[in-house]
Amino acid sequence: MFGNSSLLKGLIVFEGLDGAGTTTQLRSLEARLEALKRPYYITFEPTDGAVGQVIRTVLGGKEAFQRETLARLFSADRYEHLHGNDGMIAHLDRGDLVITDRYLFSSLAYQGLDLGMEKVWEFNRDFPLPEILLFFDIPPEDGERRYSRRDSLEIYEKLSTQHAVRDNYMEILDHLKQSDCEVIIIDSTKSIDKISDQVWSIVSRHPIVTM
Numbered sequence: 001m002f003g004n005s006s007l008l009k010g011l012i013v014f015e016g017l018d019g020a021g022t023t024t025q026l027r028s029l030e031a032r033l034e035a036l037k038r039p040y041y042i043t044f045e046p047t048d049g050a051v052g053q054v055i056r057t058v059l060g061g062k063e064a065f066q067r068e069t070l071a072r073l074f075s076a077d078r079y080e081h082l083h084g085n086d087g088m089i090a091h092l093d094r095g096d097l098v099i100t101d102r103y104l105f106s107s108l109a110y111q112g113l114d115l116g117m118e119k120v121w122e123f124n125r126d127f128p129l130p131e132i133l134l135f136f137d138i139p140p141e142d143g144e145r146r147y148s149r150r151d152s153l154e155i156y157e158k159l160s161t162q163h164a165v166r167d168n169y170m171e172i173l174d175h176l177k178q179s180d181c182e183v184i185i186i187d188s189t190k191s192i193d194k195i196s197d198q199v200w201s202i203v204s205r206h207p208i209v210t211m
């Protein structure tokens, strides 16, 4: 896994368990990039495109697909997210710093639970790796406390599942040592402001922000 993958300069990925705080940190990062008037594109997976909307019905429990169908849908959504007309590559070509909330590592960690990571990798092996991966690390119990405040839960938001997802993420981070992707682990139990400062200390040194 990852050994022969290419790297997309200017692409930063946020990953973590449910409730790790990636949405909160993306908002904070967006405010800082906006204030500095740096070129950026903040995005997420599953996307709000046609395939992403179908995926959301499955995550919400309204629709049930075969496990492999779901893994292939995430991969199809990602293809469009990356290569679509207004996709991540188009933004990178325009000179934007691109930050996405979740990417192929989520497929490996979550769909890997049912199918095994090697099988999921088959559907994702052609996607390039990001330049930087920020992994927002949180004990599953803390994540659960945060997402449990929501009105409705999604299919993966169960404590036992989150433990298994975290194990998969740890394996993924280990595999990434074979690649040129820079992996940074963020302690997501810290305060929102402290994490925001740490994220900014990493992102603000990127050439697209400093130039």
Ligand SMILES: Nc1ncnc2c1ncn2[C@@H]1O[C@H](COP(=O)(O)OP(=O)(O)OP(=O)(O)O)[C@@H](O)[C@H]1O
Pocket: 016, 017, 018, 019, 020, 021, 022, 023, 024, 025, 146, 147, 149, 188, 189, 190, 191, 192, 195
């Ligand atoms: N560092 C933090 N300390 C305490 N609470 C936090 C922290 N970061 C986020 N939260 C709170 O936890 C909840 C979940 O945060 P957020 O939506 O950012 O997580 P997420 O990683 O995007 O979750 P998911 O992937 O499940 O959508 C929110 O109520 C948010 O205010």
Ligand SMILES: Cc1cn([C@H]2C[C@H](O)[C@@H](COP(=O)(O)O)O2)c(=O)[nH]c1=O
Pocket: 018, 045, 046, 059, 074, 102, 103, 104, 106, 107, 108, 110, 111, 154, 156, 157
């Ligand atoms: C991209 C992607 C996501 N998932 C899962 C992970 C989360 O449980 C949800 C997305 O929820 P969020 O609150 O919007 O972060 O979907 C997945 O299983 N596989 C994937 O590839």
